[in-house]
Amino acid sequence: MPTVLYGIIAYILLQLLIGVYFSRRIVSENDYLLAGRSLGPGMASLSVFATWFGAETCIGAAGSVYESGLSGATIDPFGYTVCLVLMGMVFAVHLWRRNLTTLADLFEQRYSARIQSLAVWLIAPTSVMWAAAQIRAFGQVLSAVSGFEVEWAIAVAALVVVIYTMYGGLMADVVTDAVQGVALIIGLLLLLFFVLEAGGGFDASIARIQPERLSLFGGEDSAWIAKIEQWAIPICGSVLSQELVARVLASRSPEVARRACIHGGLLYLAVGLIPVFIGLLGFQLVPGLSEPEQILPHLAQKHLNTFLYIVFAGALISAILSTVDSALLAASALVSHNLIVPAVKTISDQGKVRVARILVMVCGIIAFVLALHAERVYKLVEEASAFGSAGIFIVVVFGLFTRFGGSMSAAVTLLAGMSTWIIGHHVIDISAPYLVSLAVALVSYVLMGLFEARRSEAGLDDQTLPEKSINYDFR
Template sequence: MNLVLFGVLAYVLLQFAVGMYVSRRIRTETDYLIAGRSLGYGLGIFTIFATWFGAETTIGAAGAIYTDGLGGGTADPFGYAACLLVMGVVFAVPLWRRGLTTLADLFGQRFSPGVERLAVLLMIPTSLLWAAAQIRAFGQVLSAASGMQVTIMITAAAVIVIAYTAFGGMLADAWTDLVQGIALMIGLAVLFWVVLADVGLEPLRQIPAERLRVFGGPDTPLLATIEAWAVPLCGSVLAAELVQRVIATRSPQVARNSSLAAAGMYLLFGMIPVTLGLMGPALLPGLEHPEQLLPRIAERYLPGVLYVVFAGALVSAILSTVDSALLVASGLLSHNLVLPLRPQMTEQQKVRLARWGVATFGALAYVMALYAEGVYALVEEASSFGSAGIFVALVIGLFSRWGGAPSAAASLVAGVVSWVLGAYVLGLAYPYLVSLAAALAAYACAALLEGVRGRALGASELAPTTAQSPPARTGASGSAGAL
């Protein structure tokens, strides 16, 4: 076993030990899923930052920018940093005040238990896709460190991640996110400093102008740009993984300020993989697997001990995200689907059920990771699948009383059906925008029909009362008109 692989495994075992130690404080389902709503600024900021700063930011975005320039990495870090900003400014406080345990609870509170269950069925695949992306990225890191096949390393990564997450729960996740966030920032900063000290600024000066276009070239259609930004913003601002971190904080002020601080950290440190991705063709031309760009740069420019630090940073980014995704998927299943059917369950049984859910979904995410084309593609799928209807229903439902359960259900179904048809059947150029429009139209039409039906029912209830009302009493003059 080489030094790097040994260091990475030692780091993972340390995280596992921290998770096991903290998990001893777990007594209830609330402790396991949202840390008893106890996170302060330190844990709140770092758990949001570390959860959001995943494989797509380090592995996926750097590889996409290596291939396509800034236009290939629109979502990361720019779109997802903006997503955290919007969460802090708009959504954090009202979500926290709802007293939620999972995001699906909001559908039950605002609409109906049936809509809540439908939303769960759409949100769980999203979490699985996100978890699969992280497991695949973990396998890429271990493969680069050990020289072994990616498939073998993805298998090893899945075993480690599933065991690590099942015992931890949200409280353990938050503490390990603190450690992982610090390691991530140190590792990326060290890599960037060493590369610049070695090659200087010349590779940056050599970057062609067309690779620096965030919004694509002059021939890029406006709708293509809007689509590229809508996926991370509308598709992820109400992601269950992010919401669960926000509602785990101890106050609405902590929820808002932690999201805003995490947005700034995300953009700052997310620019390091972006810059290295732009420099990549000059540093490592002709790379066969672009997603291995950062590990290959680190292997080339960092000495042994610093490379171990950087590998630990990549592992931090991955672990802090995959545990969130698996925990959310398990919570949606246990809390929103199983618990209503078995309300007599004890707190110990609820926690045990959630842990088994983590193991089950971890195995499914592993299978998806084996057959995925790449990390970045998986994350885009996760942000797009079913999220249009969820976004429309939650935004309208959170800030207004317009529309009820039929409107929300219509929006959810229209969003996912139109996206699947547009992306896989019709091959539309902008499937996510189409799904957003379809979800909004479905919600509006259903809400209007609800209003018409409500007025019709109201009129039918008033009609008998009017028909049976007694005649008006006459005044002293014997005539009603005299009054």
């Protein structure tokens, strides 16, 4: 299908050109990482939507729904919709007013530089894993339209997205998000129309879906603890991700930040239901597909003509590119701004930008290796949302809204949350490792906070900075 492949190449080159164009306007770290803190409500909302609407929604969610029915859509789009709206309603204004550059800055402001470094080592890997999921999905799309082996397609995908991300910074990311968001919506609507037509119309298509596949919570036999776990991972695990926090911090006012997350989340839900619906219909139209994550490309190849297929393929690539550049940029921002730049101390603005760009390349290489060895896109996304995020969530909530707890509380909580999840998920395989890690993190913070408060009352605590003072005020 060379014509389709040429169309996709042209689309990718357009994104690269946009990145190169905006790279000329980057003169400082603030420009590169936060687009000069200049985003208005429209661009910020579209960027939140497009950044979150990635491979896990188009490729992963459709494939999961194809396999498991509507219960496969718990994480995406429903869980992530709650995540985005929660950020807007609870966290956005408070984070914006802190004048941060990255989320890790909060850990230094509220706790200490050592806690900031520890937080970076927990947050940055999640962004790399998320980027790996997008790169793997990009490889799936290229493999489907070109006939290349998936491994070669993933390699090409990794090279393209690393180059694209290194140049543009956040402003290029936001501008391409707007273009990609429109292309995405058009492409998915086109595919939905033709899939419904192939199924005999809306009513006939709905009638063919088996009733048991329409249960969002997996049926009566599904344990309630597993249901809560499924919802907790995307909500608590991603609401404080660096990718989302960057959009908040790049907004030009706290109100813009709040509205962008809420409006972006609602748009995400509306558009996210399209691949979910197509996944339900695809099970009837193409039963027994060996690679469920290729259900969308497979249906598009079958039901769209060449021009419309190029539009659709561009839409898939839009979803992937708009997420992977954000993920690589997030990981780079955390490591460069919070680890390397403080260590170097004397470095120019242009030097900071160069360091950030080099780290984009390094993170891209790591993401490529992960993408090659991952079994499924959805598994990578789940791993990214859960790794270390339980402790991050608890520490940020206490640190942002209370003055209870200090550096010791934060350190113990971060380590306890991460280790509990790793052991529970990878070693002893408990049924709800993320919920257990959240509970352990919460208990750890409260107990250590009480211990620190006792030390402070006894005059044993030598931390005297007002921001790090410890008391029982939970307001």
